Amino acid sequence: MAANILRAGSLFSSASNKAVRAVFSASLQLHTTGPAMQVQQGDFEKAKDQLKLLKADPGNEVKLKLYALFKQATQGPCKVPKPGMLDFVNKAKWDAWNSLGSLSKDNAKETYINLVSSLVSSESKTQGNADSSGSPHDYETLQVITEDNITKIIFNRPEKKNAISTTMYNEIIQALDKASKDDSTVTVLTGKGDYYCSGNDLNNFAEATPDSREKRARDGAVLLEKFVNGFIDFPKPLIAVVNGPAVGISVTLLGMFDIVYATDKATFHTPFSQLGQSPEGCSSYTFPKIMGCSKANEMLLFNKKLTSTQACDQGLVTEVFPDSTFQSQVSNRIKAYAQLPKESLAFSKQLIRGMEKEKLHAVNSLECERLVERWLSDECMNAILSFFQNKARL
Secondary structure, eight states, X not given: OOHHHHTTOOOOOOOOHHHHHHHHHHHHHHHHHSOOOOOOHHXXXXXXXXXXTOOSOOOHHHHHHHHHHHHHHHHOSOOSXXXXXXXXXXXXXXXXXXXXXXXXXXXXXXXXXXXXXXXXXXXXXXXXXXXXXXXXXXOSSEEEEEETTEEEEEEOOGGGTTOBOHHHHHHHHHHHHHHHHSSOSEEEEEXXXXXXXXXXXXXXXXXXXXXXXXXXXXXXXXXXXXXXXXXXXXXXXXXEEEOSOEETXXXXXXXXXXXXXXXXXXXXXOOTGGGTOOOOXXXXXXXXXXXXXXXXXXXXXXXXXXXXXXXXXXXXXXXXEOTTTHHHHHHHHHHHHTTSOHHHHHHHHHHHHGGGHHHHXXXXXXXXXXXXXXXXXXXXXXXXXXXXXXXHHO
16 A cells, blocks of 8 residues: 555454444544543553564455544544545545534544454454464465375455455465476365455556556556466466356456366456456456357357356366365365376366467457556446446446
């Protein structure tokens, strides 16, 4: 986030937005309707120091609340001019600060302290649970577990519907690279919570300022190309376990998997045109090949959402299972695959996929070039702005 937010302290925590919203709303109601409480400056400074010790990213909504409270506590009500509509970051920050109205500095400090306390408490509880269960701590946005000859990469941002942030892109690249070299036989990707993955985190766009748009777009394309290349070049059998709705890049990448299993509650949606963007993940090549041009066009051009049954009928999904038995049935299948000779599987995959690698790399590169053009277009910016405005009304 921008410098003003960073001055509020380190903005990392694993608290849920629901819990934070409850603390924030309750505190505001208390302090705007009751007498102001005197807050010691030492407590406020201690809260800032506590933020620096937190690790997980709480998301932009919480960051904006922290920023607004910090500004209100140190400068009072917002009196600076409102930024332009396309200055996404500063406009969001201004809106958050301005929404506090005439809340006094002392009340803002008290609310800030309460919010920080909830973040610290939530992270401590989460950390304790992780320690007791033996869950790995190598990644901020993933869980990676290797056992029974299977490496499982789990998208671990359930509070964000497993949307892929910049950090998550980099961590998936790292996890795939490690999985390609470990002793496991097969690699599985799945999601934690109700969603498989809701696609690209659009807050990646919201953090860009007008002056930084081009650089961020080009940097984003470089990251995306590297990310997709990791799937193209992955040497072992790669299995997607789609445990819930899948959106955007998490759908387009399915053409890179060797097997795709889905619960009957899963859906598959690629709303690129709706957001002023274009396909990625090599889907402009793999989707027409898998399902035929007209069916691919319905998804990639006209935003058609498929049920898991439809996706299976069109060849995007290998098999669909009832949600009640999905995890157990899929787990049994994958454990059986993992007992097969590892090198035989890898060599067989190379024979099946190797002839297309050069083509897939070329498609990936071209798709990323087109996305830079889209990301820099007014059409895309207006579509994303409209998305955030509609989201704010909910």
